[in-house]
Amino acid sequence: MATEPTPLLAEDFDPEQQQQHEQDHLSLKRHKSRSSFIADTSTMLSGIMAEEVAEFNHLDRISTHRSLQTYGAVDSELNNDGNSDQPEDEDDDDDEPEYLVPKHQLYVILPCIFSLVFLAALDSTILSTLLTTVSSELNAIPYISWIASSYLLSCSIIQPLGKLSDIFGRKPMLLMCIFVFTIGCLQCSLATSALSFAIGRFLSGFAGGLNTLGTIILSDLIPLRKRGVFQGIANIFYAIGSAVGGACGGLIAEKFGWRAAFGVQCPIGIFVFLLIWYNLHLPQLEHQVVYQKASMKEKFKKIDITGIIALSAMLFLFVMLTSIDFATGNQFALVAVLFVIALYFFLKLELTNKDPIVPIGLLKDRSVLGSSLSNMFGSVYIFSLLYYYPVYQSTVLNLDAKEIGILLIPSIILCSLASVLSGLYMKWTGKYLMFAIVCTSLGSLGIVWLMIRTYPFDLKVIPAKFELIYLFMLPQSSYSVILTVTLLSLIASVPIESQSAVTSIQYAFRGIGSTAGASLSSFVFNYNLKNMLTSKLTEHRPNDFSDEKLEKLIHTAVHNADFIHSSKAPDWSVRYLVESYGISCWSTFLFSFAMSVLCLLTVFLIKEYKLHSTIKRK
Template structure:
C-alpha cells in the first residue's frame, strides 16, 4: 500500500496536473510525498524502541488513511500536496518498522530472505501503483484511486495490530520497564524537531524547477544545533553518537543516496519514455515497470535465500552488484529511442532491477555487520531515511535536470521549424507526456525528439553518479564492530604490556 503511492503519480500526473492546473508544479506532486517520508523516517527507529512496534505500525496506517482521505477530496493543489505529505509521513513508519521486525525476528540465517521479501513487496506495490492507476484513472478519475486506499489501509492496520504478538518489543532493553510517562519524557523532542526541520528545509529548497537558497541556508543553520544536542545535551538522542561515528554506516547511507537516485530515474522516467516516445496508453506505459520490479524482487530474494545465510561481511558482493548496475543504465540510455526493440528494452530493464535488488540486500546486511547490535534499529531507520532522500533528490535534482533539458529542446525545436507562439503547448508538454501522442506531424516529431534527449541526458548522468557510489561503498571496509573492538583491545593490551616491560627494564 505504501509503495503504490510512490508510482501512482507516474501514470496519473497528466490528469491531476490538468484538473488542478499544476503543469509547472508537476514535480511537487511526487516530491511532497517523498519529502515528508524522508523527514519522518529518522524518528521511527527510536519510537520503535520506546513503544511497541505493533502500535507504531498501527498509528502509521491510520496516518496513511487520513492522508488518502485528504488527497481524495482535495479541491486545489495546496490541499492535494497536504494530503500527499500526510500520506508520506505515515508511509515512513510502515516501511522502517517492517524492516526492523524482520531483522529482529527472522534470525541470522533467514533475515536476508525476509529483507528480500520486504523489498519484493515494496517493488510489487510500485509496479501495481503505476499499472492499476493507469488503467482505472480514465474510467473512475484520480480522486477515487486515492480515496479507495483509505479503508484498505485502516483494515490492514487492524490486521497488523492483532497479528503481531502483544509482548513483542525491540531488542533494546534501555527502555525496558519504563512507564508511559517516562517514555514520553525520554523522547528527544528538540532533536526530533531540529532534525525533521533540517531535512524538510533542505529538500524543500532542492524541489521544484528552481533551487530555493533560503530554505537550504536555514537547514545549514539548524543542522549544527542538532549535532550539538545529540552529542552533548540529549540523554536519549534520536541518533546515538555510536551511529554518528560509524564510518561504515555513514558511507553506506551516502552510497545508498546516489545509488537509489539513479534507481528513481528508472522508476520515474521509463513510464515517461513509454508515454511520450512510444505513445503507449497510460495503462500500458505503467507496465514497463513490471520487469524492472520483477528483477528487483528476484534479485533480493535470490541473494537472501541462497547467499545471505550467515552473519558477517558481504563486502565483495556489495561492490560487485553495485558495479554492474551502471552498466545496465548505460544500455538504457543508449536504447531509449523509438526504434529500439521492445523485447531488448524490457530485458535490460529487468537486469537493471535484478542488480538493484541484490545490491540493496547485500549493502544492508553488510551495514548490520559493521554496526553494534544494540543500535541496529537506529541504523536501519537512518538507512531508510537516506533511501527516502534518494527519492526526493531523484525527483528534485533529476526532475529539474530533465525539465530544463526538455524545455530547452522544445523551444529550440519549435524555433528551428518556424513554429511560433507555442509557449502554452511547451508548458503543457513539460507537465504532461501523454499529450505527445495527440500531436501530429512536425509538432509530434519535435516533442518526441525533445523527450528522447531529456531522458538520455538524465540516464547518462545517473550512470556517472551510480559509478561514483561504488567507490563510496568501497570505503565502508569489511571489519565488523566486534572485530574492530577486539583489535582496539589488543592494541591497548600491547601498549600496557610494552609499558610494563619498560618499567621492568628500568
C-alpha cells in the same frame, strides 16, 4: 621454588567442598592438556586460579579489541581488512533458539510484516505510472517534484521511528503510520489542486514508516545469517505490491479515473490496520524494558523533539532548494543559506544530545557510513529512473498508464527474485562485500545500456516494447540487491541494541536519497525541457506563427505532457515536442548514471563482518 602444600584434613571438607575439589582437579588436568600458559605444579588450587586468571585476561583483551573495532558485533578474529579468518559455521550455538520467538508464533507475525511491506509498495508505485496523468489534469507538470517530493519528504521525516518504537513500542507506531497513510489516500482521491494533492501525498508518506518498522521487527526476530533470506521474501511482497500499484493502478485509472486508484487504498489500509491490531504480538527486548516501566510523561521526555524539528526543517529546505530554478538567484541564495544553517544545527543537536533521534555518531564507523551513503546514492538514481522512465514512455513512445504499468511488472518480479537470491547467497557463504561490488557495477552498466537505447538526438533510435521490459531490469535489480546487502552489513557492524537505531539511519539516508532523486532529476528535466522547447520551436516555427502563439505553445507543452499527442498540438510542432521531452528524460538518465557511480564508490567503504547464525550473535 615451590613450597609444600599444607596437608588437608578430612574434617576441613564437607561433601560439597570435596566434590568441588574433585572438579577443580579435573579442570586442572584439562587446562594442562590444552595449554601451558601458566603451569604451577607445586599446588593444586593455586595453579588453577593463576591459569584461569591469565586465560580470562587474555580473552578479555581479545574481546575488548573486537568491541572497539566493531561495536561488539563481530565474534571472530579479524584481519587488517576487517575480514573474518575463522570458518563460517552454520550454527554458532546449538543450545540457543533459532529465532527470538517459537516458530508457530513467527508464522503469525510474518504475514503481518509482509502485509505492511505490500501496503507500502502499493502506494509507492501507484503514482509513478499515474504521475503524468495526474500532473496534466491538475496543470502541474512543472510541480512534479513537489508532488513526488512531498511523499518522499514525509518518508524521510518519519524514519526516526526506530528510536520512537523503542520508547513506545513497535505495534503502536505501526498503527499510527497506517492510520495517517489511510487519511492521506483519502485526501489524494478528493484533491482538486496540485497543493491539496501534495498534502495528501505527504500524509501517505507515512507508509514509509511501515517499511522501516517491518525491517526492524524482522531484525529483532531473525539471526543475521538468515536475515537476508527473510528480507528477500519480504521483497517478494514488495514486488507484488509494486505490481498491483503500477498495473492495477493504471487499469483502475483508465476505467474509473485516477482518483479511484487512490481511493481504493483506503479499505486496504483499514484491513491491514485490523490485521496488525489483532495479530501482531511481539516479545519485549532487553533494551526496551526501561521504557516499558516508564510513564507516558517520562516517555515523551525521552523524545528528541528538537532533533525532529531540525530534521524536518532541513529536509523541507532541501526540497525547496532542489525545486527552485537557478534563474531566481535571490530566492535560491536565501534558501541555500537557510538549508546550511538548518543542517549545521541538526548535526550539532544530534551529536551533543545524549539520546538523539538520529544517532549520527554511529556514522563514525566506516561500514555504517558506507552502507548509508550507498543507500542514499542508490535511491537517488533509482527514483530518478522510476519517475522519468515512465515519462519517457508516455511522451516519446505515446504509451498509456496501463501499458506502462504492465511493462513494469517483469522488472519488479526479477527485482524481488534478485533480493531472495542475494539473501540465499549470504546465507550459504556468510559473505557479502564482493557480491555487493559486482551487483552495483552491473547496475551502472545497465543504466549505460538504457541511455544507449533511448538516445534522443535521433528519433530512429527508439526501443521496441519488448526492450522496454528489460532496459529497467538491471538497474532496479541491482538496487534491490544493494538494499538487502547493505542492511546486513549495517546491522552486523553494531551491537543488537543499536539495530533499530542504525536501521532508522539507513532508511533516513534512503529517504533523503529518494527525495533528492525526485527533486534533482525534476530540476534537470524541467531545466532542459524549457530550454529545448524554446530553442527547437523557435527555430522551426512557420513564418506565420506569431510570438504570442509560440509562447502559449511552449507554456502548454511544459505544463501538460498529454498535449504532445493530442489533436490540439500543431502538426509541425509534434516532432520537436517529442524530441524535447526525449532529450530532457535522457538528461535525467545521465544524472542517474552519475549517482550510480557514487553508489559504487561508497560500497568500497563497507567492511566484511561475520554474519552470525543465532539471535544473540554467539
